[in-house]
Amino acid sequence: xxxxxxxxxxxxxxxxxxxxxxxxxxxxxxxxxxxxxxxxxxxxxxxxxxxxxxxxxxxxxxxxxxxxxxxxxxxxxxxxxxxxxxxxxxxxxxxxxxxxxxxxxxxxxxxxxxxxxxxxxxxxxxxxxxxxxxxxxxxxxxxxxxxxxxxxxxxxxxxxxxxxxxxxxxxxxxxxxxxxxxxxxxxxxxxxxxxxxxxxxxxxxxxxxxxxxxxxxxxxxxxxxxxxxxxxxxxxxxxxxxxxxxxxxxxxxxxxxxxxxxxxxxxxxxxxxxxxxxxxxx
Ligand code: CAA
Numbered sequence: 001x002x003x004x005x006x007x008x009x010x011x012x013x014x015x016x017x018x019x020x021x022x023x024x025x026x027x028x029x030x031x032x033x034x035x036x037x038x039x040x041x042x043x044x045x046x047x048x049x050x051x052x053x054x055x056x057x058x059x060x061x062x063x064x065x066x067x068x069x070x071x072x073x074x075x076x077x078x079x080x081x082x083x084x085x086x087x088x089x090x091x092x093x094x095x096x097x098x099x100x101x102x103x104x105x106x107x108x109x110x111x112x113x114x115x116x117x118x119x120x121x122x123x124x125x126x127x128x129x130x131x132x133x134x135x136x137x138x139x140x141x142x143x144x145x146x147x148x149x150x151x152x153x154x155x156x157x158x159x160x161x162x163x164x165x166x167x168x169x170x171x172x173x174x175x176x177x178x179x180x181x182x183x184x185x186x187x188x189x190x191x192x193x194x195x196x197x198x199x200x201x202x203x204x205x206x207x208x209x210x211x212x213x214x215x216x217x218x219x220x221x222x223x224x225x226x227x228x229x230x231x232x233x234x235x236x237x238x239x240x241x242x243x244x245x246x247x248x249x250x251x252x253x254x255x256x257x258x259x260x261x262x263x264x265x266x267x268x269x270x271x272x273x274x275x276x277x278x279x280x281x282x
Pocket of ligand 1: 050140145146147188189224238
């Protein structure tokens, strides 16, 4: 694989584009507006600068990485020799189904269609295409250039060939791929989100304050961030959406989102991206 299309220039999309480009892939980055693309490219340049500042990348390698990325406001304008398309659009089922239909129409026959979804069923997304055997989940973690894990999620119809190619290719990115089956929340979010939800429940029940809860988990369990800070970093709307997918999927009350999480999202307090969540970022 050499030529990659990444759909979505937001937090995950620009991180994925950055990672492929830094590892020598030619990346075509697609988003709906020039503004979104420029914002994504600016973030990639800034993140490359911090790697250069640490002495882990030269200015020439930075220029080469940026030179590997071209940007487009429409998938139809990308080149037709794509080996892999990674969709990293907003976490919305209808939008993803629409994008996958476009990807299926556009991509050459042997192209793998991957989604970075954090919880939506790969099997459901694959069913919107004429090539469900070529559809797979590639769930990167934020911040993508730093985090080693990629969950490689096999939908019901994903072929062994598609899985093997995607798994092997993830290693060439310097990542550690992990094989996962397609059930709500996969592995990462099935374990992470109930922990975050429980931290919110602990706050809601008045057991301890925001900083106290985060300090317990940081210093007591050696987590790099406390669960409430991590929730702000992920986005409270994303946390709520993932809890709802697991609640609907398993019909088990242990996945019910805490009412405080629901209220905060309804009030527009989505964490870092909205300027306020459990902490103030304004
Ligand atoms: N791009 C490139 N490099 C970056 C970066 C970025 N966006 N952000 C941080 N870095 C680099 C820094 O340059 C630094 O590099 P060195 O180790 O070479 O010095 C390193 O990462 C650590 O950064 P900092 O010293 O600035 O800060 P830190 O020690 O606080 O680490 C962190 C930052 C890596 C984000 C750390 O806080 C952390 O691990 N947080 C938890 C992240 C996490 O849990 N992510 C998963 C979220 S869940 C998810 O993504 C899935 C989902 O579906 C919801």
